[in-house]
Amino acid sequence: MTDKTRIFKKVRENWQKDRKMVLWDDRLSIWMSTKGTDLTRARKISVEDIEEVSLGTQSDIVWEKAKKKLAFHGDQAFTISFKLATRLAPLYLVADDAVTARAWVEGLSRIRDRVMRMTSRQRHTWWLWEKFKAADKDGNGTLTKSEVKSFFNSINLSMNPANFENLFKKYDDNKSNSLSWSNVKELYEELLIPNEVRNLYYKIAGEDETLQLYEFRDFLGKYQHYKNLTADKLKEMVMVFEPTATIDNLNDSDFEIGLYGFAMYIRSAKVIDDSCYKTMQDMTRPLTDYWIASSHNTYLLDDQLTGPSSTEAYKSALLKGCRCVELDCWDGANGEPIIYHGWTRTSKISFKDVITTVAQYAFKKSDYPVCLSLENHCHIPQQQKMAKYMVDILGDLLLRAPVDPDEKFLPSPEAMRGKIWIKGKKLKEPAADAKINKTDNDDFLIDDEVSEEDEGEGYAARESPVANGGQQQEEPGTQKKQKKTKKIKLHKDLSDLVIYTQSRHLKDFDEAQQNSDFRHISSIDDKVCSSYAKNQSRALLHHTSRQLIRIYPNKKKIDSSNYNPIPAWASGCQIVALNYQTACEEMLINQARFKMNQGAGYVLKPEFLREEGLLNNNFDINDTSTFPRSKPHSFKIKVNYFPVSLFNTFQIISGCQLPKPKQSNKGEVVDPYVKIRVVGPAVDDQPKNEGKTKSIDNNGFSPCWNEEFTLTTWFTELSMLEILVYDKDVGTKDDKLANSYLPFDCITPGYRQIPLFDKEGGSLYPATLFFHIEKLE
Numbered sequence: 001m002t003d004k005t006r007i008f009k010k011v012r013e014n015w016q017k018d019r020k021m022v023l024w025d026d027r028l029s030i031w032m033s034t035k036g037t038d039l040t041r042a043r044k045i046s047v048e049d050i051e052e053v054s055l056g057t058q059s060d061i062v063w064e065k066a067k068k069k070l071a072f073h074g075d076q077a078f079t080i081s082f083k084l085a086t087r088l089a090p091l092y093l094v095a096d097d098a099v100t101a102r103a104w105v106e107g108l109s110r111i112r113d114r115v116m117r118m119t120s121r122q123r124h125t126w127w128l129w130e131k132f133k134a135a136d137k138d139g140n141g142t143l144t145k146s147e148v149k150s151f152f153n154s155i156n157l158s159m160n161p162a163n164f165e166n167l168f169k170k171y172d173d174n175k176s177n178s179l180s181w182s183n184v185k186e187l188y189e190e191l192l193i194p195n196e197v198r199n200l201y202y203k204i205a206g207e208d209e210t211l212q213l214y215e216f217r218d219f220l221g222k223y224q225h226y227k228n229l230t231a232d233k234l235k236e237m238v239m240v241f242e243p244t245a246t247i248d249n250l251n252d253s254d255f256e257i258g259l260y261g262f263a264m265y266i267r268s269a270k271v272i273d274d275s276c277y278k279t280m281q282d283m284t285r286p287l288t289d290y291w292i293a294s295s296h297n298t299y300l301l302d303d304q305l306t307g308p309s310s311t312e313a314y315k316s317a318l319l320k321g322c323r324c325v326e327l328d329c330w331d332g333a334n335g336e337p338i339i340y341h342g343w344t345r346t347s348k349i350s351f352k353d354v355i356t357t358v359a360q361y362a363f364k365k366s367d368y369p370v371c372l373s374l375e376n377h378c379h380i381p382q383q384q385k386m387a388k389y390m391v392d393i394l395g396d397l398l399l400r401a402p403v404d405p406d407e408k409f410l411p412s413p414e415a416m417r418g419k420i421w422i423k424g425k426k427l428k429e430p431a432a433d434a435k436i437n438k439t440d441n442d443d444f445l446i447d448d449e450v451s452e453e454d455e456g457e458g459y460a461a462r463e464s465p466v467a468n469g470g471q472q473q474e475e476p477g478t479q480k481k482q483k484k485t486k487k488i489k490l491h492k493d494l495s496d497l498v499i500y501t502q503s504r505h506l507k508d509f510d511e512a513q514q515n516s517d518f519r520h521i522s523s524i525d526d527k528v529c530s531s532y533a534k535n536q537s538r539a540l541l542h543h544t545s546r547q548l549i550r551i552y553p554n555k556k557k558i559d560s561s562n563y564n565p566i567p568a569w570a571s572g573c574q575i576v577a578l579n580y581q582t583a584c585e586e587m588l589i590n591q592a593r594f595k596m597n598q599g600a601g602y603v604l605k606p607e608f609l610r611e612e613g614l615l616n617n618n619f620d621i622n623d624t625s626t627f628p629r630s631k632p633h634s635f636k637i638k639v640n641y642f643p644v645s646l647f648n649t650f651q652i653i654s655g656c657q658l659p660k661p662k663q664s665n666k667g668e669v670v671d672p673y674v675k676i677r678v679v680g681p682a683v684d685d686q687p688k689n690e691g692k693t694k695s696i697d698n699n700g701f702s703p704c705w706n707e708e709f710t711l712t713t714w715f716t717e718l719s720m721l722e723i724l725v726y727d728k729d730v731g732t733k734d735d736k737l738a739n740s741y742l743p744f745d746c747i748t749p750g751y752r753q754i755p756l757f758d759k760e761g762g763s764l765y766p767a768t769l770f771f772h773i774e775k776l777e
Helices: 061-069 098-116 120-135 145-154 161-171 181-192 195-205 213-222 231-241 259-268 274-278 311-319 351-361 380-397 459-463 492-496 509-515 526-535 537-546 566-570 585-594 611-617
Strands: 005-011 016-023 029-033 042-046 050-055 077-082 091-094 290-295 324-330 370-376 420-423 520-525 548-552 575-578 602-604 633-639 647-656 672-679 690-692 704-713 720-727 735-743 750-757 763-776
Touching (some): 005 061, 016 091, 050 311, 061 091, 077 098, 120 181, 145 161, 161 181, 195 213, 195 259, 213 231, 231 259, 259 750, 290 370, 290 585, 311 324, 311 351, 324 351, 351 380, 370 380, 370 575, 509 537, 526 537, 526 548, 526 566, 537 548, 585 720, 633 763, 672 704, 720 750
Parallel strands (some): 290 575, 324 370, 370 420, 520 548, 548 575, 633 647
Antiparallel strands (some): 005 016, 016 029, 050 077, 077 091, 290 602, 633 704, 672 690, 672 720, 735 750, 750 763
């Protein structure tokens, strides 16, 4: 980027205004004026929050409207899109010329890529530098005593006056009554080594208080559960955390790890090994054998009644690895189909723009197949236009024919790699003597009755009370059989695009087994699914072993809240659709599950949920006699100590740099405590499977709990460990500071750092917890 300060035209749907942007000296943040070009009124934008910087106007309603009011060339325009978790709207900007626009697009993209490639140590230094700069009020590069106190407060560290004075004098090496950046780094590194790590080091090192190579090897084998650790690999690890010379110049007796190097190793000891995320599963099995990352009402950015709709929501979901997105399609003005939440005040977006966005971003994150779940409310002419847009825009990406004409079950993700397939209603194959009516434009329209599911949203009932008997939906097995009177006509062009996942109403499981096949899919809400799982669990499991089923949030969740996806997954349900726009614990569980398998958006179900497993043992989630093991796994957890699996102890030892409540104006340091529990199917999700530590007063920097809990789980393949960190308050509700969700089958035993995240799933690094996980057979 040739010029770090520029004035751009900021564009919105209804206005355009000048804004000054500055790339900050650290090249990690941008400042943008919020009124005119006055940078004294500016907001900071972190480069790390940027999802993408794209040149041109793309296909976006904001740009379409801007072109009508502002004269500019497309190569002068660029868009800065942000990660969904930031809740920041995209910035639509116009530069004075194409050269400037391209320079900023390429420059910001390079900087963003560099930030994303930072090591954890580099990120830690960056984080510390940001805190140092914020405390340096006069900008002279040093911190006075009062500024050091502010610095301590910002990293959640409280210290009594005597200790503070001693520490300040120790690092004020030139007696200037201030600390430089290097002084603060050294001071911080001393504080970084908590007593728990220090005590562990000297326990392992023995009398000479130096950790030799063989002692480190024994520690890794006994406590960290390393297997087949070669001498060369061991030496490489030592060199990473305690670099002293080249390996070739050292004998085994020369290798040793000091206290600081050991602390760095402990900080790097991940509770989930990278191999759990990087290992690619078998992707050649039928689609029915996978959980599929799925979104409900993908177009919404907020609630279900008045929230805005945006193509950015599709982009964000796809970039998160979502493989099934929903399109609620309605007749729009000027013959153009639109997408919005019908009969509500949510805003409307163009169907064509959504398909264009899908074509651009479907395979950026994962190249495994994407499903477009159509909820079709359009009349015949706009149905035909929908089909034309999908064929023209998606082109070869669109699946137009069966993978194998002789197939007897659904194809695999591998066989459909790089393809987009359509879920929707399909006309029955006409009989030889069926009546065919020609339309005015010589396309064929088959008059056929296709039941209007409306995906259970209750709209058909609103439009025609007769359709649902004027009654609320009852639990499966108790409702009276009522035939919906509403029928629709379906254009053959749109019907022909539905190859697999042909929508079909689920009347009951016996009827489905007799009259439906692998190409069909049914949609039920989470309440109905829960009832099936409770009352007809075995039938539901066998149904999902042969056929796809889609679960979506009950219509009462108008605030776009979610439901726990694990019980649905435990019943074999594949497409468990959540509101991706909502930051909540359920979405964090979803994210934790689909980090696996290289983030492909597909995770192979355990064998006992697949057809061959059900045939072998007739598994029933509600009958322990059919479970794949004779007794549950037990986990002994010590906070500041964390053990796991056939009998496991979780010891919660300590925390590090826990955050303050978001947007908190409180000056005091937090009083943290930790809650843990098993989240999973009902047999695991029990009151006995939870624990809570005491709160630690005024210490968010290095709280120490040293408390131990025992949890059990029948299904490490399904359940997760939920870890929540709270700030104890008096007289008000305790603030939730952080969380982490860990799939039990990925947890690594030993002394481990637990990464912490905010409610949107954003990393709170360097905030961590220190657990020890011991696996007792």
